[in-house]
Structures are given as C-alpha cells and as structure tokens.
Amino acid sequence: MTDSQEKDFDLEFGDYDLEEDVTPVPVEDALPYPDSAEVQGLVEEDPKASRLLTVSAARTPAQALATARQDYLDGHNFGVGHCLIAVQSYYGVPGGYPYAISSWQAADHKRPVAGGHDVPRGAPVYWSGGSHGYGHVAISMGGGLCYSTDWKRPGKVDVALIDNITSHWELNLLGFAWEVSAVGVWHPRDPIGTVSLANVKPGKRNKDVLEVKKALAKRGYGNFSVKSELFGKRVQEAYAKFQHHLGYTGTDANGIPGRASLRKLGFNVVA
Numbered sequence: 001m002t003d004s005q006e007k008d009f010d011l012e013f014g015d016y017d018l019e020e021d022v023t024p025v026p027v028e029d030a031l032p033y034p035d036s037a038e039v040q041g042l043v044e045e046d047p048k049a050s051r052l053l054t055v056s057a058a059r060t061p062a063q064a065l066a067t068a069r070q071d072y073l074d075g076h077n078f079g080v081g082h083c084l085i086a087v088q089s090y091y092g093v094p095g096g097y098p099y100a101i102s103s104w105q106a107a108d109h110k111r112p113v114a115g116g117h118d119v120p121r122g123a124p125v126y127w128s129g130g131s132h133g134y135g136h137v138a139i140s141m142g143g144g145l146c147y148s149t150d151w152k153r154p155g156k157v158d159v160a161l162i163d164n165i166t167s168h169w170e171l172n173l174l175g176f177a178w179e180v181s182a183v184g185v186w187h188p189r190d191p192i193g194t195v196s197l198a199n200v201k202p203g204k205r206n207k208d209v210l211e212v213k214k215a216l217a218k219r220g221y222g223n224f225s226v227k228s229e230l231f232g233k234r235v236q237e238a239y240a241k242f243q244h245h246l247g248y249t250g251t252d253a254n255g256i257p258g259r260a261s262l263r264k265l266g267f268n269v270v271a
Helices: 036-045 061-074 083-091 100-106 162-168 207-218 233-246 259-265
Strands: 124-128 136-142 145-149 157-161 172-177 193-196 267-270
Touching: 061 083, 061 136, 061 145, 061 157, 083 100, 083 136, 083 145, 100 124, 100 136, 100 172, 124 162, 136 162, 145 162, 157 162, 162 172, 193 207, 207 233, 207 259, 207 267, 233 259, 259 267
Parallel strands: 193 267
Antiparallel strands: 124 136, 124 172, 136 145, 145 157
16 A cells, blocks of 8 residues: 555454454345334334434534444444434434435435445445445444444444444445434544645655644644644654554655645545
8 A cells, every 4th residue: 555545553452353254144134224214113122222312413423433433342232223213313313314325315425345445434435235235334434444343243332343244234334424314423533734745755844844744743643843834854754643643654654744644644635
C-alpha cells in the first residue's frame, strides 16, 4: 500500500479474533429479517432485549462505536437477523424502517466503495442481498473492520472484516451512508485547510509546512517547534510515525507527505 491510497487505521483493534478459518453463521440463518410486525411484537414483549431506543438525538460516531464495543464485550443478544435494530441502538436512533436495505434506500447521502478499507470509521456500512433480499448493515471501525451482528454468534455482536462478510455471505457491498433509518449519524470531518503537496517536503520553509506541523502536534506527534515554518528532520520523523499509525510500511512511511496521509491529517490537497 502506498501513501496515495486511502486507509483508515484510527482505531484500537483490541484482542479481536479474526482468524482465517472462522466459520460465520450461515447466511440463511443470519439474515432472515423478521417483518415489521414481528419486530414490534418483540419490542412490546421485551424492550430490553430489542434495544430499540427512543431518544431525541443520535449519538456521535465515537459514542456509537463505544456502545457497539460494549455490546461485543458483554455478549449482548439482539436476536438473529436484527442487524438494523442493533445499529439503530448503537447510534441511539429510533426505529422506523424494517430492513437494512430500506434504511439504505431512505438515505440521502450514500457513497459506494470498492472494498471495506474505503469505509470510514464510525459510518454505517450497508450490503444488499441475503436470504430474503433485505440486506445487512453494520458500523465501521475503520481499517476494513466492523462490528456486525450474527457473524460468529447468532444474534450477538462480533468484529469482522467487511470484505469477509461480503464474500462469506455472498452479499453486495453497497457502501456507506450518512444516515441510519433516515436519521443523520455521520458526516465527513471538516478539513483544516488546503495545502500544496509540493510545499510540504523536507527542507521546505513555508506556511503550508507550519500548518502540517500544527496538525501533527495536535495529534501528539513530534518534538519540534510549531513556530518555525521549516520542514526539518524532526518533522519528517514525526510524519513517519503518523504514516506508520495509518498502516504504511517501508518506503511508504518515510516521513514524506502524500495526498492520502495529508487528507487523513485533515487537509484538502492541491498539487
């Protein structure tokens, strides 16, 4: 992977079990999707089991991920086929749509992707297909991972590679959306500003370098002065650490900024 490719590793992986020979729940068992009447009956019978929340405001993506992580650790059981109920619960979004594909179709902001690594952290990720054609939805952790129901334990939350869900369940990865059940839960980060790729190179001295240094320092990287506009050795070492954090290795983590890593740092990038 090079610094021209997008990859989001801004996450804590933890001790997640991602062995290659994992046996996921069969698609016909994992994605039956009860109809809306059955979901409503479940809520009336046992509101705590369904975890449908009636709140006025959605949680932030960070709070949604923390909720999903806790459900993963606690082994909370949402019931088989209740992926949309689970994701609504993570974000604190009330119900209203019976199926994952319905939630996708209702979204105003949709972004198709080529693979799991293209789904940003904290965004809901959607698939179409399944045994009844109702699709699937999970929450992206970034780095190609997601918290998904029914992956290893029926009804429970586990960590899975987005691309593995696509292949093992023979689903179509649609992409990510800003909404869950027509409620906005995610949006892109506002860029810090615009920098020129040609300006942010070792040895350069300009205002773009200073902005990159400030952004690195804000994230805890580097032992350098944020008053100087010089791209010196310490800045290059700090930028290399940032690239390693993003998942780059070898010459792709040489401390020389590329378009993708600068975007991850929060900048718009021009030539």
